[in-house]
Amino acid sequence: MSEALLELLPSVLLEGLLLGCVYAMIALGYTMVYGVLGLINFAHSEVFMVGAVAGVEVYRYLGPHVDNPYLLALAALVVAAFISGGLAMAMERLAYRPLRKRGSTNRLVPLITAIGVSFFLQDFVRLIEGLWHGEFYMNYPADAHLEAMHDLPLGMSIQNKSIFVIAVTVAMMFALDHLVRRTRLGKAIRAVAQDLPTASLMGIDPDKIIARTFLIGGALGGIAGVMFGLLYSQINPFVGFVPGIKAFTAAVLGGIGNIYGAMLGGLVLGTIETLGGTYLFFLTDGALGNEYKDILAFIILVLLLLFRPQGLLGKTQGEKV
Amino acid sequence: MGALLLGAMCVRGEVIKVASGSMLSGPQSSLGEMIKLGAQIAIEDAAPEFDALGFDLQFLPQDDQAQPDVGVAVAKRLVNDPDVLAIVGHFNSGVTIPTSEVYKEVNLAMISPGSTNPRVTERGLNNVNRVCGRDDVQGPVGAEFAVNDLKAKKIMVVHDKTAYGQGIALAFRDKAEELGAKVVAVLGTEEKTNFQSLILQMRALKPDLVYFGGIYDQAGVLVKQMRERGIKAAFLGPDGFESSAFVEIAQNAAAGTYYTTVAGPAEKYPAAANFVKKFNERFGRSPEAYSLYSYDAAQVALAALKLAIAENGGTKPSRSQVTEAVRKVKVDGITGPISFNQNGDRAQADYWIIHFTEAKYPGTPVKSVNAAPPVK
Numbered sequence: 001m002s003e004a005l006l007e008l009l010p011s012v013l014l015e016g017l018l019l020g021c022v023y024a025m026i027a028l029g030y031t032m033v034y035g036v037l038g039l040i041n042f043a044h045s046e047v048f049m050v051g052a053v054a055g056v057e058v059y060r061y062l063g064p065h066v067d068n069p070y071l072l073a074l075a076a077l078v079v080a081a082f083i084s085g086g087l088a089m090a091m092e093r094l095a096y097r098p099l100r101k102r103g104s105t106n107r108l109v110p111l112i113t114a115i116g117v118s119f120f121l122q123d124f125v126r127l128i129e130g131l132w133h134g135e136f137y138m139n140y141p142a143d144a145h146l147e148a149m150h151d152l153p154l155g156m157s158i159q160n161k162s163i164f165v166i167a168v169t170v171a172m173m174f175a176l177d178h179l180v181r182r183t184r185l186g187k188a189i190r191a192v193a194q195d196l197p198t199a200s201l202m203g204i205d206p207d208k209i210i211a212r213t214f215l216i217g218g219a220l221g222g223i224a225g226v227m228f229g230l231l232y233s234q235i236n237p238f239v240g241f242v243p244g245i246k247a248f249t250a251a252v253l254g255g256i257g258n259i260y261g262a263m264l265g266g267l268v269l270g271t272i273e274t275l276g277g278t279y280l281f282f283l284t285d286g287a288l289g290n291e292y293k294d295i296l297a298f299i300i301l302v303l304l305l306l307f308r309p310q311g312l313l314g315k316t317q318g319e320k321v
Numbered sequence: 322m323g324a325l326l327l328g329a330m331c332v333r334g335e336v337i338k339v340a341s342g343s344m345l346s347g348p349q350s351s352l353g354e355m356i357k358l359g360a361q362i363a364i365e366d367a368a369p370e371f372d373a374l375g376f377d378l379q380f381l382p383q384d385d386q387a388q389p390d391v392g393v394a395v396a397k398r399l400v401n402d403p404d405v406l407a408i409v410g411h412f413n414s415g416v417t418i419p420t421s422e423v424y425k426e427v428n429l430a431m432i433s434p435g436s437t438n439p440r441v442t443e444r445g446l447n448n449v450n451r452v453c454g455r456d457d458v459q460g461p462v463g464a465e466f467a468v469n470d471l472k473a474k475k476i477m478v479v480h481d482k483t484a485y486g487q488g489i490a491l492a493f494r495d496k497a498e499e500l501g502a503k504v505v506a507v508l509g510t511e512e513k514t515n516f517q518s519l520i521l522q523m524r525a526l527k528p529d530l531v532y533f534g535g536i537y538d539q540a541g542v543l544v545k546q547m548r549e550r551g552i553k554a555a556f557l558g559p560d561g562f563e564s565s566a567f568v569e570i571a572q573n574a575a576a577g578t579y580y581t582t583v584a585g586p587a588e589k590y591p592a593a594a595n596f597v598k599k600f601n602e603r604f605g606r607s608p609e610a611y612s613l614y615s616y617d618a619a620q621v622a623l624a625a626l627k628l629a630i631a632e633n634g635g636t637k638p639s640r641s642q643v644t645e646a647v648r649k650v651k652v653d654g655i656t657g658p659i660s661f662n663q664n665g666d667r668a669q670a671d672y673w674i675i676h677f678t679e680a681k682y683p684g685t686p687v688k689s690v691n692a693a694p695p696v697k
Contacts, residue, residue, distance in 0.1 A: 004525045005525055008521060008525050011521060011524065015517045015518075015521060018517075019515065019517070137538060137566070137570065139569065139572070141572070142545070142572045142573055142574075147549050149550075149551060157550075159549065159550075228514075231515075232514045232515050232516075232546065233542065233545055233546070234513070234514055234541070234545075234570060235514070236513075239513075239514060274517060274521070277517075277519075277521075278521040278522055281506065281508065281522060282522075282525070286506065289508050289509055289510070290508055290509075290510050290512070290519060290522075291509065291510065291511060293518060
């Protein structure tokens with residue numbers, strides 16, 4: 001048995017990497033907003049869900065007309081990125097900015113607002129999809145090419161869609177890194193994150209920068225939604241909650257406010273979760289089932305924060321975002 | 322006009338009402354409607370016979386929305402109408418159990434067409450009956466099929482941690498082990514979307530059959546992801562798979578899967594041919610499996626009413642008399658002979674194995690087993 005378990009290890013790590021890609025992409029949205037505003041935007045899990053739903057709609061309406069599965073998946077990613085990015089921006093404009101302008105200094109107020117926005121969006125999407133298509137569960141259609149398997153060494157195998165998801169994640173991470181470090185917008189975002197009042201004295205319009213931060217984080221969340229749908233095929237209006245909480249955890253694990261921390265935290269959490277889900281059962285001889293994978297992930301988070309409260313890559317002070 | 326109507330009603334004699342309880346609105350309403358219509362045919366057809374006996378037989382369809390609290394409200398209303406002498410319903414075990422407590426207060430007979438949870442009858446209420454099988458037989462029937470017909474030797478059992486799914490999965494496991502198969506793991510999961518850990522475990526354990534105790538919304542996703550990742554083990558489950566949505570979710574992966582159910586399709590019951598024809602003529606569509614069972618449940622109610630009337634010297638019987646009569650009658654139903662044991666379980670019930678030969682609903686029945694309920 002132990003040999004079989006060891007043989008399985010590369011496959012488990014690969015599966016964890018895929019889940020980690022989704023978590024990392026969502027975690028970026030949490031961490032960027034936290035970086036500029038110090039706000040934990042709990043409605044970000046619904047931005048992710050809306051992206052997944054937008055992807056289903058693209059498949060529904062464009063699917064019959066487009067033959068190339070990659071083109072179709074790219075179209076779903078782009079549409080989801082725009083819709084989720086727009087939604088995140090609208091959320092900031094309508095819900096968070098008015099509170100900020102009233103000079104509310106209590107940080108609980110926007111937090112509770114975010115939870116309210118989250119509930120609103122869940123039921124709003126449920127209502128719209130119910131009226132539009134009469135569906136609660138939505139499915140990404142199966143595609144023979146995307147699901148085709150390739151054998152890899154060490155007993156691993158990978159599907160085309162998994163390669164696609166990894167490629168998109170890597171591309172988006174490099175793009176984000178470039179944007180934050182090498183562009184004027186990125187510089188402005190870093191400036192606002194570091195010191196908002198001073199940045200505005202230097203001629204930066206903080207409202208504009210905050211709106212764009214929401215846009216970028218939201219777009220990444222929407223892309224994560226489509227990736228999630230492609231990988232696991234079924235979604236529903238309440239699907240955002242669990243991955244949202246996990247991604248928030250990943251952001252904290254990596255050091256909230258730090259984008260590289262969010263990426264690393266997502267990958268680490270996805271891997272721990274898959275490892276725990278697969279091996280706990282065997283190691284405890286059936287006493288602990290798959291449901292303990294989340295407990296394991298959170299135990300590790302607690303332990304890590306005990307010894308490193310700032311997270312894996314977080315700094316106690318200094319540069320955020 | 323009012324006087325005329327009143328006069329006509331007086332001539333037709335005393336009113337007897339038979340109510341149906343099923344979900345006529347909400348997500349399961351299409352099934353609930355099918356249950357109502359089955360009972361409706363039986364009662365409308367029996368009206369002339371009751372007219373001759375001097376009674377005005379009426380049908381009272383009720384909507385429980387598949388929700389326990391709505392069901393209890395409906396039951397309270399029915400209990401307060403003294404003309405209601407029998408209930409055909411309810412369908413969901415979760416509704417049947419609380420409503421039966423309400424009916425029990427006045428000893429009103431209920432005959433369920435489709436509640437399979439063992440607890441429905443195991444509480445020993447003398448007014449509760451069902452014309453369908455039980456989960457604790459359905460699981461073992463599935464195990465026999467898995468071991469004897471599919472020749473499964475290494476079985477992995479997964480369930481959804483609900484009373485229904487876990488109960489049936491453990492009943493399956495016990496029987497499968499008794500028959501000599503090796504159950505390599507029993508795992509519960511509440512996961513709805515990402516089953517990768519489970520699938521990785523399958524790769525390590527290499528089962529030749531996976532049994533899933535639960536509902537189609539999880540089962541469909543699980544089997545799709547299994548097939549995508551190249552797990553070729555046979556897939557079997559209980560009547561929670563009985564839905565066209567199973568195929569919509571699992572897509573191509575639905576092909577080749579099996580499930581057990583307590584309601585066989587109409588074409589497998591020769592005695593139902595006439596009923597199917599009547600149903601099509603009257604409602605312009607075909608009955609579903611549970612329409613046959615609600616028709617038979619109504620037949621039982623009517624037979625019990627007639628027996629109670631005869632025993633009561635031709636006058637309107639009390640509710641208790643009807644309740645006692647239900648346990649005494651033997652009815653030749655369209656789904657086979659019906660009589661009840663001391664718990665209200667059908668003495669011999671059919672269990673079916675359905676095979677999705679292709680990714681299309683409904684599947685093909687491959688086997689039926691006639692079994693008696695356990696008595697505890």
